[in-house]
Amino acid sequence: MSLADPTSDTTPFFSDDAEGEGSSDKDEGPSPQQQQQEEDSPSGLSKTRAFLTVGVLCYINLLNYMDRFTVAGVLPDIEHFFSISDGKSGLLQTVFICSYMLLAPLFGYLGDRYNRKMIMCFGIAFWSIITLASSFIAKDYFWALLLTRGLVGVGEASYSTIAPTIIADLFVKEKRTNMLSIFYFAIPVGSGLGYIVGSAVNDRAKDWHWALRVTPALGVVAVFLLVCVVKEPKRGAIEARPEHTLHRTSWLADMKALCQNKSFILSTFGFTAVAFVTGSLALWAPAFLFRAAVFTGEKVPCVKEPCDTSDSLYFGVITCISGVLGVSMGVGISQYLRKRTPRADPLVCAAGLLLAAPFLYLSIIFAQKSTIATYFFIFLGETFLSMNWAIVADILLYVVVPTRRSTAEAFQIVLSHLLGDAGSPYLIGVVSDSLKQADSYMWEFRSLQLSLLLCSFVAVGGGAFFLATALFIEKDRHRAENYIPSGVH
Template sequence: FQLRKLFLIVLACSSLSEVNKHTLPISSRDLVERVLPDIEQFFSISDGKSGLLQTVFICSYMILAPLFGYLGDRYNRKYIMCVGIFFWSLVTLASSFIGKEHFWALLLTRGLVGVGEASYSTIAPTIIADLFVKEMRTNMLSIFYFAIPVGSGLGYIVGSKVNDVAGDWHWALRVTPSLGLLAVILLFFVVQEPKRGAIEARPEHTLHRTSWMTDIKALCRNPSFVLSTFGFTTVAFVTGSLALWAPAFLFRAGVFTGEKQPCLKAPCDNSDSVLFGIITVVTGILGVTSGVQVSKKLRTRTPRADPLVCAAGLLLAAPFLYLSIMFAQASTVATYVFIFLGETFLSMNWAVVADILLYVVIPTRRSTAEAFQIVLSHLLGDAVSPYLIGVVSDSIKKSDSYMWDFRSLQMSLLLCSFVAVVGGAFFLATALFIEKDRHLAENYVPSGETILKVTFMFDCLF
């Protein structure tokens, strides 16, 4: 029965991930990335404005995440997810009817999409945490986080193919809202709301809720949570950049080498989006699986296994991402091989980071912790990176030529490799505190004012 509930949660998030990628996690994208060359041509926008599409969405998402985190720790999580996903479906469908004179409307709908993303990405992992414990929880989280790369990769493929068949990128945004509505129906009628922490040694009724400010202060004093959040921020930065710009970069590389024709009239050549989508699906499955399995084996040797695996994933991804960017002008095959390796190592973080948060934070603060992590990681990560990459590309570009379209974007994307190395350092620092913080969470005792209140109530009753 628990597995069935997990399957439905994964189905809901997979259907959304075809147009939204969490990381986040986390990480949230819609089909705009899959048809970006067509959108740039349709609205006649620069790289900077293209990146702004992603930034507007992420800003909305991270602003709303704390609200849903607060609600998720106090009210029925299933109903909150249903409302958010239903609203997301309507907004996504509405965005497909925007004309070329109303680029501002596309930005507006991109921002409203953040409602649905914030509703399920902050809450769904906490429901899984209340259904499973220990090793089983890690395994189930790995299944849940398959929804991110698999759904996102399918989004690249579906969006590109629908665009090719219909000859209009707007139709790419009209495919997945129906899947979102299906997810709402399944969540509403089948999934039951589990009690927070009911399956753990410290269930919800033995823990006393504190104010939102108290929760935030406690999280800020949790080194493992803070440092792993900064590490996850770098993952968001890199994945946000790649999600938006990788297909466009590969297309420009093809134009630069003479393998493709420039996009002068829609529909553009979206074959790179299809290949990138396939790579995203495969590397996501391999990365999440290998990250979880390596972490499980290392736990028998050291309790610091999880942050060490995350650090290794980022540090190994950095050189392969660098090589994929630099080889784009020489060998298309080598570029795809290095992208494959880089994304595989990058994907090792997804489930492991989520597991770290769940065992260093007490059950009554987990939705708030998820929201806090989402806000910080997106504020400094993929809310900034797509726009930053676009602005840097525009500033480097010396002329409006196909050569500089490629060169400027190539140089700006090199920033991803540097950020990945910084992320590895944050996870290495997390390893220094992980044992202590996990012990504190498992043996949490209310302090000061809370103890006095509980004692007073006990005396009054007895």
């Protein structure tokens, strides 16, 4: 089977003109029945292969977020090991997000033009090697840990900008929304598992370094599955608009079109608020809960490793459950309301953020009085916050034409992280340090408590952006569905 065969693993890595073209080669390949099924499917993949592809992508997405938040799960140990302040601790997440954010446009550009499967294989292999290397850093080299966390962003950027566009080329309408909801289940579940695995491995090994050695091994499995299972679909074919009829435009033309797309821009700003809040909570919530327990006398301070990481374990469980519930609620409510209004998606996103804000506020305030109430309000806040994940991705896919989707994903990643979780963990840490009036356990708790209150107000702002998106969503969706290129660039 030649590289140009539509039933093969799509285009060569350094070519973009073979996708969707036939071949006369008769090398060994799939059985005649499988070949016929794939030829009958507009995407070039059978239903079985399409579902397997989504399954592999979900596994990698789960692994992606699991690795991202393993560090947060053992943050008290890292702070003690390197003897660093809250501001420096926040940099661990910030350097990762900055690297991830800056490289997303590059991989978005490549993803719209070259073999997406090969790009993802490279990125995941690179990310696994760097994560493993970060687990061998000695205590005098905190800068090296920052460097490796930054390099991890290279691998994750190669995956996150591309994977949703592959799902978009496999399914349409309600089935696409369902597949995206499954894909985005991996965000809260993977995040929660990061806290859980980090805490459990740290407790078992009595060394936080071992927590960073779990995901690299699973990354090897991910690369194997990508190579053996995933086949790239034809771009846009499932929507009866093959990419060769749309014509690829220049990057500048793509960016100009995206900036004129009001629904895309406003929903991206709304998603930026989600990123700000989740980024802040992801890094600081377990540490805040631990400090609250020390403040109330329920736990003793961490004076030697390993620190008590039970709060990371509990927060991880809450994140998993609330995430699955929130994503399911968001998709279910959205699908129900779509029958009544075409503006359902942005309205559900707005409701999620506006409902999350007061519960997050209460969880922070109640931390000094009741641990049970704090966890309860965190659960409710995270549940409503998670209603956004799959819906925001679906909005992007139906208001942007297929040949610009990877670029749009990259643009959304850059903007949402630049103004969201690239700076929010560091900002929360710096504000906490500035509010600290004495070097005491009480002020370690109080200062972080006051700085985290900012998250509730940002959530309200995000809800306002989604309400504004609802004003333009019908027009922009209609324009994307009926897009006719003005010419070939």
